[in-house]
Each structure stands twice: as structure tokens, then as C-alpha cells.
Amino acid sequence: MNFHVLTLFPQMIIDGLNTSITGRAIEKGTLSVSAIDIRDFSTNKHLKVDDYPYGGGAGMVMQAAPVCAAYNYVAEKMKHKPRVIYMTPQGYPFKQSMAREFSKEDDLVILCGHYEGIDERALELIVTDYVSIGDYVLTGGELAAMVVIDAVSRLVPGVLNNEDSAEFESFHNNLLEYPQYTRPEMFEGMNVPEILLSGHHGKVDAWRLEKSIERTKQYRPDLYNLYFDNLKTKEI
Missing domain, CATH: 3.40.1280.10 (SPOUT methyltransferase, trefoil knot domain)
Incomplete structure (x- = not known):
């Protein structure tokens, strides 16, 4: 490009x-x-x-x-x-x-x-x-x-090493990105959520969606409302 x-x-x-x-x-x-x-x-x-x-x-x-x-x-x-x-x-x-x-x-x-x-x-x-x-x-x-x-x-193919990075992040489906963690498992007395250590991809995806919805509702209520309006439209 x-x-x-x-x-x-x-x-x-x-x-x-x-x-x-x-x-x-x-x-x-x-x-x-x-x-x-x-x-x-x-x-x-x-x-x-x-x-x-x-x-x-x-x-x-x-x-x-x-x-x-x-x-x-x-x-x-x-x-x-x-x-x-x-x-x-x-x-x-x-x-x-x-x-x-x-x-x-x-x-x-x-x-x-x-x-x-x-x-x-x-x-x-x-x-x-x-x-x-x-x-x-x-x-x-x-x-x-x-x-x-x-x-x-970063949306042009080949620019990012991990193409998923451009797809699953803030504003995807009108939601903000979920919290991210890396090593060590404990820092300043704060643990990484156990679900992320479980290896159960389905449960991890569900947790991430839940946290994205919570974060969007807290910081961007305009996007939160838009997200649920789109859900209702799809259901109809």
C-alpha cells in the first residue's frame, strides 16, 4: 500500500x-x-x-x-x-x-x-x-x-506478524479489548486469573468476551449500547 x-x-x-x-x-x-x-x-x-x-x-x-x-x-x-x-x-x-x-x-x-x-x-x-x-x-x-x-x-496484509492481532482487539464488534496478562503468574500480590491458566480455550474465550463487555460498558457506554443494538438486529 x-x-x-x-x-x-x-x-x-x-x-x-x-x-x-x-x-x-x-x-x-x-x-x-x-x-x-x-x-x-x-x-x-x-x-x-x-x-x-x-x-x-x-x-x-x-x-x-x-x-x-x-x-x-x-x-x-x-x-x-x-x-x-x-x-x-x-x-x-x-x-x-x-x-x-x-x-x-x-x-x-x-x-x-x-x-x-x-x-x-x-x-x-x-x-x-x-x-x-x-x-x-x-x-x-x-x-x-x-x-x-x-x-x-496494521490492517494491510503482511504488516503485522500475527494477522489475528488486527482482527481481535479493541473496536472489534464494537467492544473494547479484554485485559491481557503475561509472566510471572503473580506480581505485587496480584494473580493472573485462573481461567487463563486452565488451557480450556472455550472457557477462555467466554471469559474474554465477558470482560470485553464489562470494560466497554464502563469506559464506552456508547459502544456498549451499539453492541447490544447489533445483537438485537441479528436476532430479528
């Missing part, structure tokens, strides 16, 4: 993703991540890519021309119009289901804004998806882009 990030800070993207699981996947060719510097497409001798907003207001706005030129540079190498994700607090909330949908693409272009945003005309011309990672404002879209890339990458 190929990620193409349009950004003012390409080194931030490369440094952030060339480590851990994504770094290993890039090294073996399962993923590719390119960071395209929008400043390279400025026609200004000072490589300026922003200007004052029409109508007044605080801050600066990224100009449409360099953004569109950077996009065209990427898109002209492809045989199809790529999906373009704009990272913005105005976007749809990023969820696991969205990550799963994005993971089916061969190419994803991710646009990172900065300053007070990007000229709306550029967005109307190139963006297909408006995505937010939370109800807060960052100084730029780079950290948000890396969150999306990390979440999507």
Missing part, C-alpha cells in the same frame, strides 16, 4: 513512520510512504505558500495553487484518481471502520493543513474525504496523518 502525504514538514512524517511496525513494513516493501513538500511547488522566490485571508481575520491561509500542484504531481503518476484525505477538525471522526475501509485502497493521498487552514477552492478540487482524529485543534495535520497511517497500515 502506498501513502502519499502532502505536507509542509516532510521530515516530520518520515522520521515518525520509519520506526517500529510501520518502519519494518516500509523496509520490506509492504508499505511505502512518501512525503511531498508543498513548498517545492511554490512560485514565490521565498517559497511562500500562505497569504492573508480575504475578509480579514487572524492568521494565514495556505494558498490553493501550491497545494493543487503538489497533488497533481502525485496524481499524474497514477492510472486512477486517488482518494485524498484532508486532516481537519471539521472532518468525520476517524474510527476503526474507516481505517478498515481505507486499507482496501492501493494508494492514499493525505493532505496536511497548517496555519488557519487551506484555501477552500483547493479542497473542493482535490479532497474526497474530510477526517478528524478528535475534537481538538493541532498546529498542523502531520500528527493526525501519522495516526491515520499507523491505524490503516
Whole structure:
């Protein structure tokens, strides 16, 4: 899978993703991540890519021309119009289901804004998806882009050593993941639950489901209600 990030800070993207699981996947060719510097497409001798907003207001706005030129540079190498994700607090909330949908693409272009945003005309011309990672404002879209890339990458076949890891974890079937334990069996007077030592896979699975439901009810009642609504729908 190929990620193409349009950004003012390409080194931030490369440094952030060339480590851990994504770094290993890039090294073996399962993923590719390119960071395209929008400043390279400025026609200004000072490589300026922003200007004052029409109508007044605080801050600066990224100009449409360099953004569109950077996009065209990427898109002209492809045989199809790529999906373009704009990272913005105005976007749809990023969820696991969205990550799963994005993971089916061969190419994803991710646009990172900065300053007070990007000229709306550029967005109307190139963006297909408006995505937010939370109800807060960052100084730029780079950290948000890396969150999306990390979440999507682990769903790409061959990225994780254990493919089950991507399937049975938090948000699978709208449930949070069950508690996990490893050696030693006792730590600070606290024992590993006996059921996990029993070797009875059916009982272990039942215990894990029970704990997932309990944890979801406690920490994410919205998902808990959705889980049971889906159960009722299946029963009907």
C-alpha cells in the first residue's frame, strides 16, 4: 500500500513512520510512504505558500495553487484518481471502520493543513474525504496523518506478524479489548486469573468476551449500547 502525504514538514512524517511496525513494513516493501513538500511547488522566490485571508481575520491561509500542484504531481503518476484525505477538525471522526475501509485502497493521498487552514477552492478540487482524529485543534495535520497511517497500515496484509492481532482487539464488534496478562503468574500480590491458566480455550474465550463487555460498558457506554443494538438486529 502506498501513502502519499502532502505536507509542509516532510521530515516530520518520515522520521515518525520509519520506526517500529510501520518502519519494518516500509523496509520490506509492504508499505511505502512518501512525503511531498508543498513548498517545492511554490512560485514565490521565498517559497511562500500562505497569504492573508480575504475578509480579514487572524492568521494565514495556505494558498490553493501550491497545494493543487503538489497533488497533481502525485496524481499524474497514477492510472486512477486517488482518494485524498484532508486532516481537519471539521472532518468525520476517524474510527476503526474507516481505517478498515481505507486499507482496501492501493494508494492514499493525505493532505496536511497548517496555519488557519487551506484555501477552500483547493479542497473542493482535490479532497474526497474530510477526517478528524478528535475534537481538538493541532498546529498542523502531520500528527493526525501519522495516526491515520499507523491505524490503516496494521490492517494491510503482511504488516503485522500475527494477522489475528488486527482482527481481535479493541473496536472489534464494537467492544473494547479484554485485559491481557503475561509472566510471572503473580506480581505485587496480584494473580493472573485462573481461567487463563486452565488451557480450556472455550472457557477462555467466554471469559474474554465477558470482560470485553464489562470494560466497554464502563469506559464506552456508547459502544456498549451499539453492541447490544447489533445483537438485537441479528436476532430479528
